[in-house]
Amino acid sequence: xxxxxxxxxxxxxxxxxxxxxxxxxxxxxxxxxxxxxxxxxxxxxxxxxxxxxxxxxxxxxxxxxxxxxxxxxxxxxxxxxxxxxxxxxxxxxxxxxxxxxxxxxxxxxxxxxxxxxxxxxxxxxxxxxxxxxxxxxxxxxxxxxxxxxxxxxxxxxxxxxxxxxxxxxxxxxxxxxxxxxxxxxxxxxxxxxxxxxxxxxxxxxxxxxxxxxxxxxxxxxxxxxxxxxxxxxxxxxxxxxxxxxxxxxxxxxxxxxxxxxxxxxxxxxxxxxxxxxxxxxxxxxxxxxxxxxxxxxxxxxxxxxxxxxxxxxxxxxxxxxxxxxxxxxxxxxxxxxxxxxxxxxxxxxxxxxxxxxxxxxxxxxxxxxxxxxxxxxxxxxxxxxxxxxxxxxxxxxxxxxxxxxxxxxxxxxxxxxxxxxxxxxxxxxxxxxxxxxxxxxxxxxxxxxxxxxxxxxx
Amino acid sequence: xxxxxxxxxxxxxxxxxxxxxxxxxxxxxxxxxxxxxxxxxxxxxxxxxxxxxxxxxxxxxxxxxxxxxxxxxxxxxxxxxxxxxxxxxxxxxxxxxxxxxxxxxxxxxxxxxxxxxxxxxxxxxxxxxxxxxxxxxxxxxxxxxxxxxxxxxxxxxxxxxxxxxxxxxxxxxxxxxxxxxxxxxxxxxxxxxxxxxxxxxxxxxxxxxxxxxxxxxxxxxxxxxxxxxxxxxxxxxxxxxxxxxxxxxxxxxxxxxxxxxxxxxxxxxxxxxxxxxxxxxxxxxxxxxxxxxxxxxxxxxxxxxxxxxxxxxxxxxxxxxxxxxxxxxxxxxxxxxxxxxxxxxxxxxxxxxxxxxxxxxxxxxxxxxxxxxxxxxxxxxxxxxxxxxxxxxxxxxxxxxxxxxxxxxxxxxxxxxxxxxxxxxxxxxxxxxxxxxxxxxxxxxxxxxxxxxxxxxx
Numbered sequence: 031x032x033x034x035x036x037x038x039x040x041x042x043x044x045x046x047x048x049x050x051x052x053x054x055x056x057x058x059x060x061x062x063x064x065x066x067x068x069x070x071x072x073x074x075x076x077x078x079x080x081x082x083x084x085x086x087x088x089x090x091x092x093x094x095x096x097x098x099x100x101x102x103x104x105x106x107x108x109x110x111x112x113x114x115x116x117x118x119x120x121x122x123x124x125x126x127x128x129x130x131x132x133x134x135x136x137x138x139x140x141x142x143x144x145x146x147x148x149x150x151x152x153x154x155x156x157x158x159x160x161x162x163x164x165x166x167x168x169x170x171x172x173x174x175x176x177x178x179x180x181x182x183x184x185x186x187x188x189x190x191x192x193x194x195x196x197x198x199x200x201x202x203x204x205x206x207x208x209x210x211x212x213x214x215x216x217x218x219x220x221x222x223x224x225x226x227x228x229x230x231x232x233x234x235x236x237x238x239x240x241x242x243x244x245x246x247x248x249x250x251x252x253x254x255x256x257x258x259x260x261x262x263x264x265x266x267x268x269x270x271x272x273x274x275x276x277x278x279x280x281x282x283x284x285x286x287x288x289x290x291x292x293x294x295x296x297x298x299x300x301x302x303x304x305x306x307x308x309x310x311x312x313x314x315x316x317x318x319x320x321x322x323x324x325x326x327x328x329x330x331x332x333x334x335x336x337x338x339x340x341x342x343x344x345x346x347x348x349x350x351x352x353x354x355x356x357x358x359x360x361x362x363x364x365x366x367x368x369x370x371x372x373x374x375x376x377x378x379x380x381x382x383x384x385x386x387x388x389x390x391x392x393x394x395x396x397x398x399x400x401x402x403x404x405x406x407x408x409x410x411x412x413x414x415x416x417x418x419x420x421x422x423x424x425x426x427x428x429x430x431x432x433x434x435x436x437x438x439x440x441x442x443x444x445x446x447x448x449x450x451x452x453x454x455x456x457x458x459x460x461x462x463x464x465x466x467x468x469x470x471x472x473x474x475x476x477x478x479x480x481x482x483x484x485x486x487x488x
Numbered sequence: 489x490x491x492x493x494x495x496x497x498x499x500x501x502x503x504x505x506x507x508x509x510x511x512x513x514x515x516x517x518x519x520x521x522x523x524x525x526x527x528x529x530x531x532x533x534x535x536x537x538x539x540x541x542x543x544x545x546x547x548x549x550x551x552x553x554x555x556x557x558x559x560x561x562x563x564x565x566x567x568x569x570x571x572x573x574x575x576x577x578x579x580x581x582x583x584x585x586x587x588x589x590x591x592x593x594x595x596x597x598x599x600x601x602x603x604x605x606x607x608x609x610x611x612x613x614x615x616x617x618x619x620x621x622x623x624x625x626x627x628x629x630x631x632x633x634x635x636x637x638x639x640x641x642x643x644x645x646x647x648x649x650x651x652x653x654x655x656x657x658x659x660x661x662x663x664x665x666x667x668x669x670x671x672x673x674x675x676x677x678x679x680x681x682x683x684x685x686x687x688x689x690x691x692x693x694x695x696x697x698x699x700x701x702x703x704x705x706x707x708x709x710x711x712x713x714x715x716x717x718x719x720x721x722x723x724x725x726x727x728x729x730x731x732x733x734x735x736x737x738x739x740x741x742x743x744x745x746x747x748x749x750x751x752x753x754x755x756x757x758x759x760x761x762x763x764x765x766x767x768x769x770x771x772x773x774x775x776x777x778x779x780x781x782x783x784x785x786x787x788x789x790x791x792x793x794x795x796x797x798x799x800x801x802x803x804x805x806x807x808x809x810x811x812x813x814x815x816x817x818x819x820x821x822x823x824x825x826x827x828x829x830x831x832x833x834x835x836x837x838x839x840x841x842x843x844x845x846x847x848x849x850x851x852x853x854x855x856x857x858x859x860x861x862x863x864x865x866x867x868x869x870x871x872x873x874x875x876x877x878x879x880x881x882x883x884x885x886x887x888x889x890x891x892x893x894x895x896x897x898x899x900x901x902x903x904x905x906x907x908x909x910x911x912x913x914x915x916x917x918x919x920x921x922x923x924x925x926x927x928x929x930x931x932x933x934x935x936x937x938x939x940x941x942x943x944x945x946x
Contacts, residue, residue: 132833134729177674188672191649195896206920211896212829213861214646216635216685216904218913218943219925223681227674244731271592273702273769311731313771371670375590403671438653438669446674455676462664466932467677473931474924485676 034072034116036092040084045075045122056117061105061367061450070097070117077122079197079205079236086234087203089116090479096201097481098230100141100169105367106448108176108229112483118234120171126150127237134242135194135211140171140235147240156242159186162444163349174235176446177227181278181307181348184270184402186243188444190226197237198225201479211239224470229446230481232474246277246309250318251344252335253306254325255299259283259385262302263378265328266401269306270374272324275317278307279402280348281381286355286396290347293354298347299332304401305348306335348398355396359411366410366427370434371443374404383433384408387426395426405443406434432457452487492530492574494550498542503533503580514575519563519825519908528555528575535580537655537663537694544692545661547574548937554659555939556688558599558627563825564906566634566687570941576692578629584608585695592700593652593669598629598693605698614700617644620902621807632693634904635685639736639765639806642728642860644701646902648684655695656683659937669697682928687904688939690932704735704767708776709802710793711764712783713757717741717843720760721836723786724859727764728832730782733775736765737860738806739839744813744854748805751812756805757790762859763806764793806856813854817869824868824885824908828892829901832862841891842866845884853884863901864892890915910945 037046047053048071057069076082089096095115102109111117123139126147130136131154138147144165148158162168162180172178174196179188186192195209198221209215209222225233256262266279282290282305287298304325308317318335325333334344372380381397384406388395399407410426412419431441431454441447441454456464468486471478495504505511506529515527534540547554553573560567569575581597584605588594589612596605602623606616620626620638630636632654637646644650653667656679667673667680683691714720724737740748740763745756762783766775776793783791792802830838839855842864846853857865868884870877889899889912899905899912914922926944929936 130831130833132725132729133831135831177672177678179672183672187649190678191645200920200924204920204923206918206924208917208921210829210898210916211831212863212892212898212901213832214635214637214641214829214863214901215898216900216902217898217909217916218905218922219686219690219928220635220648220678220681220684221917221921221924223678224928226678228677232677244729267590271590271702312774316770371668371672373588373591373593373669374671375588405670405672434670440668440670440673440675442674443670443672444674447676451675458668458675459666459679460664462658462662463666463679464676465662466658466664466679469931470677470682470928473927 036088037072037074037085040088041074041076041081045077047073055102056099056119057110059102059104059107059110061107067107067110067449068112068114070111071114073117073119075119075122079199082118082199082234082236083203083205085116085118086199086201086479090201090477093477095482096479098171098175098234100172101167103164103168103172104176104448105445106450108446108448108484109172112449121169123236129154131156133211135239136242137237137239138170139237141169144168144170144173151242152245155245157245158192158240159243160189160192170238171235174226174238175229176444179400179403179444181280181400183400184279185277190223192241193222193226193238194241195239196222196225196235198233199236200233201475201477213241227446229448229484231471231485232480247311248309248314249341250308250314250337251306251341252333253303253344254330254333254335255301255303256328256330257301259302259381260378261328262304263381263401265325266304267374267377268324269321270402272320274320274324275308275310276306276321276402277309278305280305281398281401282348282351283397285394286351286398289358289396290351290354293357294347294350296347301331305345351398355409366423368408368427368430369399369405369443369445370431370439370441371403371405372434372437372439376437376439377401377404380406380434380437380439384430387429391422391426393426403443404439447485449484452485455485455487494546495530495532495543498546499532499534499539503535505531513560514557514577515568517560517562517565517568519565525565525568525907526570526572528569529572531575531577533577533580537657540576540657540692540694541661541663543574543576544657544659544937548659548935551935553940554937556633556692558630559625561622561626561630562634562906563903564908566904566906566942567630570907579627581694587612589614591669593697594700595695595697596628597695599627602626602628602631609700610703613703615703616650616698617701618647618650628696629693632684632696633687634902637858637861637902639738639858641858642737643735648681650699651680651684651696652699653697654680654683654693656691657694658691659933659935671699685904687906687942689929689943690938705769706767706772707799708766708772708795709764709799710791711761711802712788712791712793713759713761714786714788715759717760717839718836719786720762721839721859723783724762725832725835726782727779728860730778732778732782733766733768734764734779734860735767736763738763739856739859740806740809741855743852744809744856747816747854748809748812751815752805752808754805759789763803809856813867824881826866826885826888827857827863827901827903828889828897828899829861829863830892830895830897834895834897835859835862838864838892838895838897842888845887849880849884851884861901862897905943907942910943913943913945
């Protein structure tokens, strides 16, 4: 991009930057090395829907790519430009606009941090259930862009399930509202769920109305460690299948437990462990007893479910896990972070497959994730300086993703396709499915302004 | 359409009909008179995805409209041709294909009746929660086409929330699978939720994987009658806001109660009444006591919640209501059946508005619906032979729908736009929203084969 002077007629000087520091920051995320990451030529910080609209209209007119960006907590390069151009940083649009306890809803800006929303609504006895583990850093706009989810998704669903209405700016600068504030609708095409999860390739979300749940009065967190991985995954599937009211079922395998113990000095039993959370206003003890009976049927080595340990203390090792894995193997270039999901009946199979592949390649692959959703996280760790290692890591990664799709599942349960998983889009959806997606992309963004080089294979 | 002989090379003779009886049956539904209903020229009954694909490809090639049809229980002419052509009747594709209790999922054909699915999965201790009141006649395909919902939507969500994967045939005959069997995904655009609720205008659903819930062990049904409509609607909103575990909150107003008493000879108190259902494996008594306290705070005239009356007996008047209204005023031509939905905090306002408009016009408008979802049903009854009556009914209808949209709600909570509500699409979504929908329609069905004359205003 040779000339960005047009931005000066739309934004004030402190809303535009071409410094290397800003360009670098907007050219990276939490994830893997990207095949064709390309730092933006310029970063802009719009402060209103009107400014987003003007920037998009002007960029489209000039054929300049625009990639929305916020906290930069993506894993797959979702918000990292693949073709340079403008990084549209939404973090200055970060207000909680209106809490309506009578509707159990809140209106927010896209750049607001998830935890800030949760804090604002807590005063009204409400909470935003699907917050991801990164919810104290990630923004609502980013969560909407990837249809993120979190540890409580097993009970409450994913971010998209809690989005009622979104204001969307299209590539030509036109603005519309998708969805409704009513809890249900059958009015026209569901543009809301189309934009949710589209990773900023169809439009830019500039405001959202979120639905909220009543903040449970009581929470109990515990964990159960098993002798074998099969016991742990079967217990997770049984818990979910039983209908027990459990708000989180998280798996941490033996290698992951060792890594996190090393990293935070915790004394987690070094075996396959389920972290469990129960939330309710009443009847909590009864649910926990039902859960305990199910866990006991799978020969647990240790069950900590008495409620005497502080919930934050129990959760801590699970929450530190991503950092622990990073610390264990600091060369992020070599880390393939997977997040496949399968039907719950195949959860044991996919976890076993990850371990089989790890054994066959003699590769350390910490495996964890949202067991209750059939969502497995695994990190393929290799030394990039070792000959053939990167290719082998890719082979491992491909084997696991393909297996998940063969089991009726998906290449990504919550991180999105971004740049990192583009090759799997046709594997999962077939050529006709991908063509239908591409037709929609062309219909809504005919000049290809928005976040080019993402989602679709080249 | 002058020549349908091409169908003979695709289908056998017993799969094609041009009789008046078949054409008439496929040219009507349960709803209002339609501005431009046009019975099909020919009706076909495909028996496989391949046959659906061949019919669509051939029809598109010849510029012949195709309108999917099944049970004919729509309200807005959704499945009634507006431009003649082919009625694609899916009722011969009616199998329950595969129940997978380990995944809590079932695969079904589109023409299977909702109640048949529920029966098939009951043997595994499972149920399909979002069945509409018409679930013993309506098909799964039709429910998907309108994103239908029912009395338990307040607890469990709408039909779309329970659809995991659908096989879709596009207008050109190509076939793809949208969604995934995993409980969540962030992989590519959400074509599943785009096709759900699109009323057969984007593609034909030829198979669906549905998610299921554990069949609750205990059910309690009751009702509470109030002195004023405001008390009833406020109690409904409070119940939902309280987080009490209630599986149905249905409103029946005084006029509706009188109509149903006349029709079935029931002895429902003739005042604003909430029908309530509670379902749980345990803890039912406690939830009911919480609910009772909330109801008591709104001065109920009569509360029947002891569990001694047979649930089916309690439900009966509510279930007979639609027929009762029809019987009260048999000229269906004159019945405008509304199903607006608003945020729950505005539920009292919209119900009050319906009654104000009814009073102002001195019109009988029975008002009922899924109070827990903020979803109001109202029937505008007029004598079509009275001068100006039809225009006045439309004025009433428009006032209520517009008020619902102004309150942040939607023109249709569950029936869809069809032909009957096309004028409200731009009112609710704005011109930009409608243009985006039209761009998607043109992208996926460029020749306009599928169900023309629906959803979009002319």
